[in-house]
Amino acid sequence: MTEQILTVKVRLKPTNKQAEQFDAVSEFYRQACNIVSAWYFDKHFAVARKDFNKDMYYLLKNRYPKLNTAMIQSTYRTVKARYDTVKTQLVKKPYRIWSGKYDDNKRKRYLSIKRDLEWLQKPIMFHRPQADYLRNINYSFTRKYSQISLNVLGKRIKVDYCHNFNNLLFASNSSLGTAKLVNACGHWFLHIPVAFDVTKLNNSQINHVVGIDRGLRFIATCYDEKGKTLFVNGKKVLETRRKYKKLRAELQAKGTKSAKKRLKKIGQRENRWMTDVNHRLSKTLVNHYGKNTLFVLEDLTSVTFDTTKNRRKDNRYEHSSWAFYQLEQFLAYKAQLKHSKVIEVSAQYTSQRCPKCGRINKENRNYSLHLYRCDRCGYSSNDDRIASMNIQYLGTEYVTGNPKPRFISK
Structure with a gap:
C-alpha cells in the first residue's frame, strides 16, 4: 500500500460580512508569514520549531493578538514548506555556464553547478493573502456536514459550501490534512488535502x-x-497559445495601466x-x-x-x-x-x-x-x-x- 494525496478545492459561500472576515484573517496571516520568512532567511535556513517558539512566537502574538495560537504556529510550517519547494526547484534546475569548449557538432558545452538556498539574494515574500487551517482546530465540518466551521480574527464562524466532493472528503478510508484558505477569481476556496491508501503496482x-x-x-x-x-x-493548442502570445505583445506595446491590468488577467486565463x-x-x-x-x-x-x-x-x-x-x-x-x-x-x-x-x-x-x-x-x-x-x-x-x-x- 502507498499513500495518495489529493487536494480538494472546496468553494465556500460566505456572506458579505464573512468575506470581509476572510480578507482580514488572510491578510494578517500573509503579513506574519513575511516576518517569519525574513527571520528564516537571516538565520540561513538552519532553524527548528523550538527556535521559532523562542524568537518569533511572542513577537507575532503581540503584533497580531487576534490570530489564534494554532495559526501563529502554522506560519513556521508555511514558510518552511515554501523554502523547501524553492530548494527542490533549485536542485532540479542547476546553474549552467559555458565551459569554454565545444562538442563534435560545434555546439557549446555547458557545466552544471548545483544550487541551494544560499543562492537566494533576499527572503521569499508572500504576496497572495492566505491562511492555513488545522483540521479539527481551525476548521471542522458541522451540522451534519452541511457547513464548515472556521476560525477568523478572534471568533469562529459557520460557512456554507458546495458539496461537490463530499464522497471524497468523507470516505471511510480518507483523512483530511491542513487546509489553506485562498481567494481566487473573486471567490473563496478552502483547499483541503485528502490522504488515502492505494495499492502499489508491482x-x-x-x-x-x-x-x-x-x-x-x-x-x-x-x-x-x-x-x-x-x-x-x-495544432489547436498551439494556435491558442500563439493567440495569447500575440495579444500579450500588443498589450505590452501599449504600456498603459489598463493594458497591464488586462495583461495580468489574460496570463491567469491562459494558465487555467x-x-x-x-x-x-x-x-x-x-x-x-x-x-x-x-x-x-x-x-x-x-x-x-x-x-x-x-x-x-x-x-x-x-x-x-x-x-x-x-x-x-x-x-x-x-x-x-x-x-x-x-x-x-x-x-x-x-x-x-x-x-x-x-x-x-x-x-x-x-x-x-x-x-x-x-x-x-x-x-x-x-x-x-x-x-x-x-x-x-x-x-x-x-x-x-x-x-x-x-x-x-x-
Whole structure:
C-alpha cells in the first residue's frame, strides 16, 4: 500500500460580512508569514520549531493578538514548506555556464553547478493573502456536514459550501490534512488535502507498457506493447497559445495601466486553460489504457535548456513555456488511482535510434518532414512515433529488472 494525496478545492459561500472576515484573517496571516520568512532567511535556513517558539512566537502574538495560537504556529510550517519547494526547484534546475569548449557538432558545452538556498539574494515574500487551517482546530465540518466551521480574527464562524466532493472528503478510508484558505477569481476556496491508501503496482502486475513522447506538433505520441500508436494532435493548442502570445505583445506595446491590468488577467486565463488541457489529456490516457499500465516518459529536466537555443526565434516561447512537467504530474497521480504508475527514463538518443535495428544516427531524422529513415535497415516512420517506440522499449527494460534503462551510442 502507498499513500495518495489529493487536494480538494472546496468553494465556500460566505456572506458579505464573512468575506470581509476572510480578507482580514488572510491578510494578517500573509503579513506574519513575511516576518517569519525574513527571520528564516537571516538565520540561513538552519532553524527548528523550538527556535521559532523562542524568537518569533511572542513577537507575532503581540503584533497580531487576534490570530489564534494554532495559526501563529502554522506560519513556521508555511514558510518552511515554501523554502523547501524553492530548494527542490533549485536542485532540479542547476546553474549552467559555458565551459569554454565545444562538442563534435560545434555546439557549446555547458557545466552544471548545483544550487541551494544560499543562492537566494533576499527572503521569499508572500504576496497572495492566505491562511492555513488545522483540521479539527481551525476548521471542522458541522451540522451534519452541511457547513464548515472556521476560525477568523478572534471568533469562529459557520460557512456554507458546495458539496461537490463530499464522497471524497468523507470516505471511510480518507483523512483530511491542513487546509489553506485562498481567494481566487473573486471567490473563496478552502483547499483541503485528502490522504488515502492505494495499492502499489508491482512490476509483476504490469500488463501494458506505454511509451509517451511529448511535443508541440503532437502533445503526446503513445506507443504500446501491441504495436498500436496513438497521436494527440497539438495544432489547436498551439494556435491558442500563439493567440495569447500575440495579444500579450500588443498589450505590452501599449504600456498603459489598463493594458497591464488586462495583461495580468489574460496570463491567469491562459494558465487555467492550459491546466484544463493537461487534466483532460491525462485523464483520457489513463482511461484509454486502463489499470496495470506502466506509462513511460522522457526525463526532460536537462533537455529544454540545451534545445531551446537551437530553435527558431518565433518558436522558442512555445517550446520553453509548454507545461510538460504539469502533464507528467497529473498523469502520475491519476495513474496511481487506476493502479498504474509513471516512470521517467533518459531522453538521450530516443529520437535518433532506429527501433528495429538499434542504429543511432542523428542524420536519420528529418525535422522539416517529421520523418525518420534508418540508413542501415531502411525502416522509416514519423519521428515522434520513433521516439515513443524507443521510450516504450526502455519501459520494457525497466519491467525486466533494469532500474535505469538508457541507450548508449557505440
